[in-house]
Amino acid sequence: MAGNMQDNFDENGNPIRCSFCGKEQGQVRRLVKGPTNIFICDECVAACSEILEESLASDFMDAARNGKLPGFLNDHGQAASQPAADPETEGFELEDDRQVITHVPTPHEIYDELSAYVMGQEDAKRAMSVAVYNHYRRVIEGGAALSAFDDGLDSQLDDDMDEVELAKSNILLLGPTGTGKTLLAQTLARILEVPFAIADATALTEAGYVGEDVENILLKLINAADGDIERAQVGIIYVDEIDKIARKAENLSITRDVSGEGVQQALLKILEGTVASVPPTGGRKHPQQELLQIDTTNILFICGGAFVGLDKIIADRVGNKGVGFNSEIAGPTSVDENDLLRQVLPQDLNAFGMIPEFVGRTPVVTQTQALDEDDLVSILTEPKNAVVRQYRKMFQLEDVELEFEDAALHEIARMALARKTGARGLRSICEDVLQQTMFDLPSEEGVSKVVVTEASVKGEEQPQRIYG
Structure with a gap:
């Protein structure tokens, strides 16, 4: 103008x-x-x-107080004043403005469903099945005010049991990278049909410093619940890389450790159960901002991390190394990392850098085992969403059959072991092997079958193409 x-x-x-x-x-x-x-x-x-x-922010807060955020967070195409979904179809019921899980699968049912997606890791699957079952039974007992002793038992016994408060059992999941920690948590959430969110502990800092406040991980869960705070309050949060916020005892710098022990301290109340104030749009809090209120009492926290070096701390304790002229010199041990992690105690986690208060709020400690060659071959072929099945499906779209020779699968597993990234390396290796074939196949006619051989995995030749 x-x-x-x-x-x-x-x-x-x-x-x-x-x-x-x-x-x-x-x-x-x-x-x-x-x-x-x-x-x-x-x-x-x-x-x-x-x-x-x-x-808009004012409307956002008004809707949040009524248990529904505005329609732009609702994936169901309904107005904010309407329920986001039929609760009964998702295992929930609304009663007295509370949303309660009405059915919890048994530990055996949870274990069987986990086994369909996660190969091996028997100890972790059993421990998590029991812990999750007990947690959501506790939610039902507390939230829905049910009594397990209403079947004609003595009234005095009922009164005594009613006074018992069931504590929350958060889970600490140890294990090397690529062994299925995140997949276990994701599968649990899918089985129970509850909101699920993944948070990265490395991005968290103490309040007042550059980074994310710990309350922001709750906003991810609210968004995963389509803005329904009542439903988010019975969800699952997986906090990844939890070992990266260990106390840095060897830090000789005069600067404050704002992403270590301070973050653990900030997480304590959320893990235990409190009414937290969450900025509706994320970021830092400021005085003029209205905040969302969410109760974390019934939110299950699963904290996972590789805890590199923890096995050495356990070995030092188990080895009982002596000091002095008459002490016995401990010889080299043949105990592998998997066996050592099974013997983890709270004092080992404290020595690693996790404060005692944090360890006390994650009472269920389990571990995923390092994978061997046979485990990786099973992961390639057996789960419902196995890598080999995914590639067969892609080739099927081109009317081509894809076959992996047994020797090729074992060679892929050996290459993944050499990369030391666990199961994460399997897909990238398969992608490298099949990339040229997938590039040529859509424009090449007459191919009916592709066979992946051991030599093609080693890069000595291209996968065999059979015409006819």
Whole structure:
């Protein structure tokens, strides 16, 4: 609008002004013309935008207090005032403004479902099946005010049992990278049909420092629940890389350790159960901001980490190394990392850098085992979403059969072991082997079958193509 002098005046020769604030063209950066010679300047546009944002935030908070966030967070295409879904179809019921799980699979059912997606890791699957079952039974008993002793037992016994409060059993999951820790947590959430969120502990810092507040991990769970806070309050949060916030005892710097022990301290109340205040749009809190209130009492926290070096701490304790001239010198041990992690005690985690208060709030400690060659071959072929099955499905879309020779599967497993990334390396190796074939196949006619051989995995030849 500021091209030449004529643009600054209307057809009557009067200076063009903003119809809202009255400023002329020369006093603002830009004037936008509307119908019937109405103009608005960039400053008024910015002011209007701020007013709309404040109004949306107010609507956001009002809806959140009623258990529903606005429709733009609702994936079900329903207004905010309506339920996001039929609760009974998802194992939930609404009663007295509370959302309660009505059915919990037995530990055997949870274990069987986990086994369909996670190969091996028997100890971890059993421990997590029991812990999750007990946790959600506790949610039902406390939230729905049910009594397990209403079948004609002595009333005095009922009174005694009613006074017992069931503590929350958060889970600490140890194990090398690529052994299925995150997959176990994701599968649990899918079995129970509860909201699930993954948070990265490495991004968390103490309040007041650059980084994320610990309360922001709760916002991810709220968003996973389509903004339904009541439903989010019975969800599962997987906190990954929890070992990266261990206390840095060897830190000789005078600067504060804002991403270590301080974050553990900040997580304590959330893990134990508290009403936390969460910024509705994430980021840091500020005094003028209205906050979402969420009760973490019935949220199950699964904290996972590789805990590199923890096996050496356990070995030092188990080895009983002596000090002095008459002490016995401990010889080299043949105990592998898997056996050592099974013997982990709270004092070992404390020595690693996890504060005692944090260890006490994750009473269920289990571990995933390092994978061997046979485990990796099973992961390639047996789960419902196995890597080999996925590639066979992709080739099937091109009307081509894909076959992996047994020797090829073992070679892929050996290469993944050499990369020391666990099961994560399997897909990238398969991608490298099949990339040229997948590039040529859509434009090549007559191919009916592709066979992946050991030599093709080693890079000595391309997978064999059979025509006919």
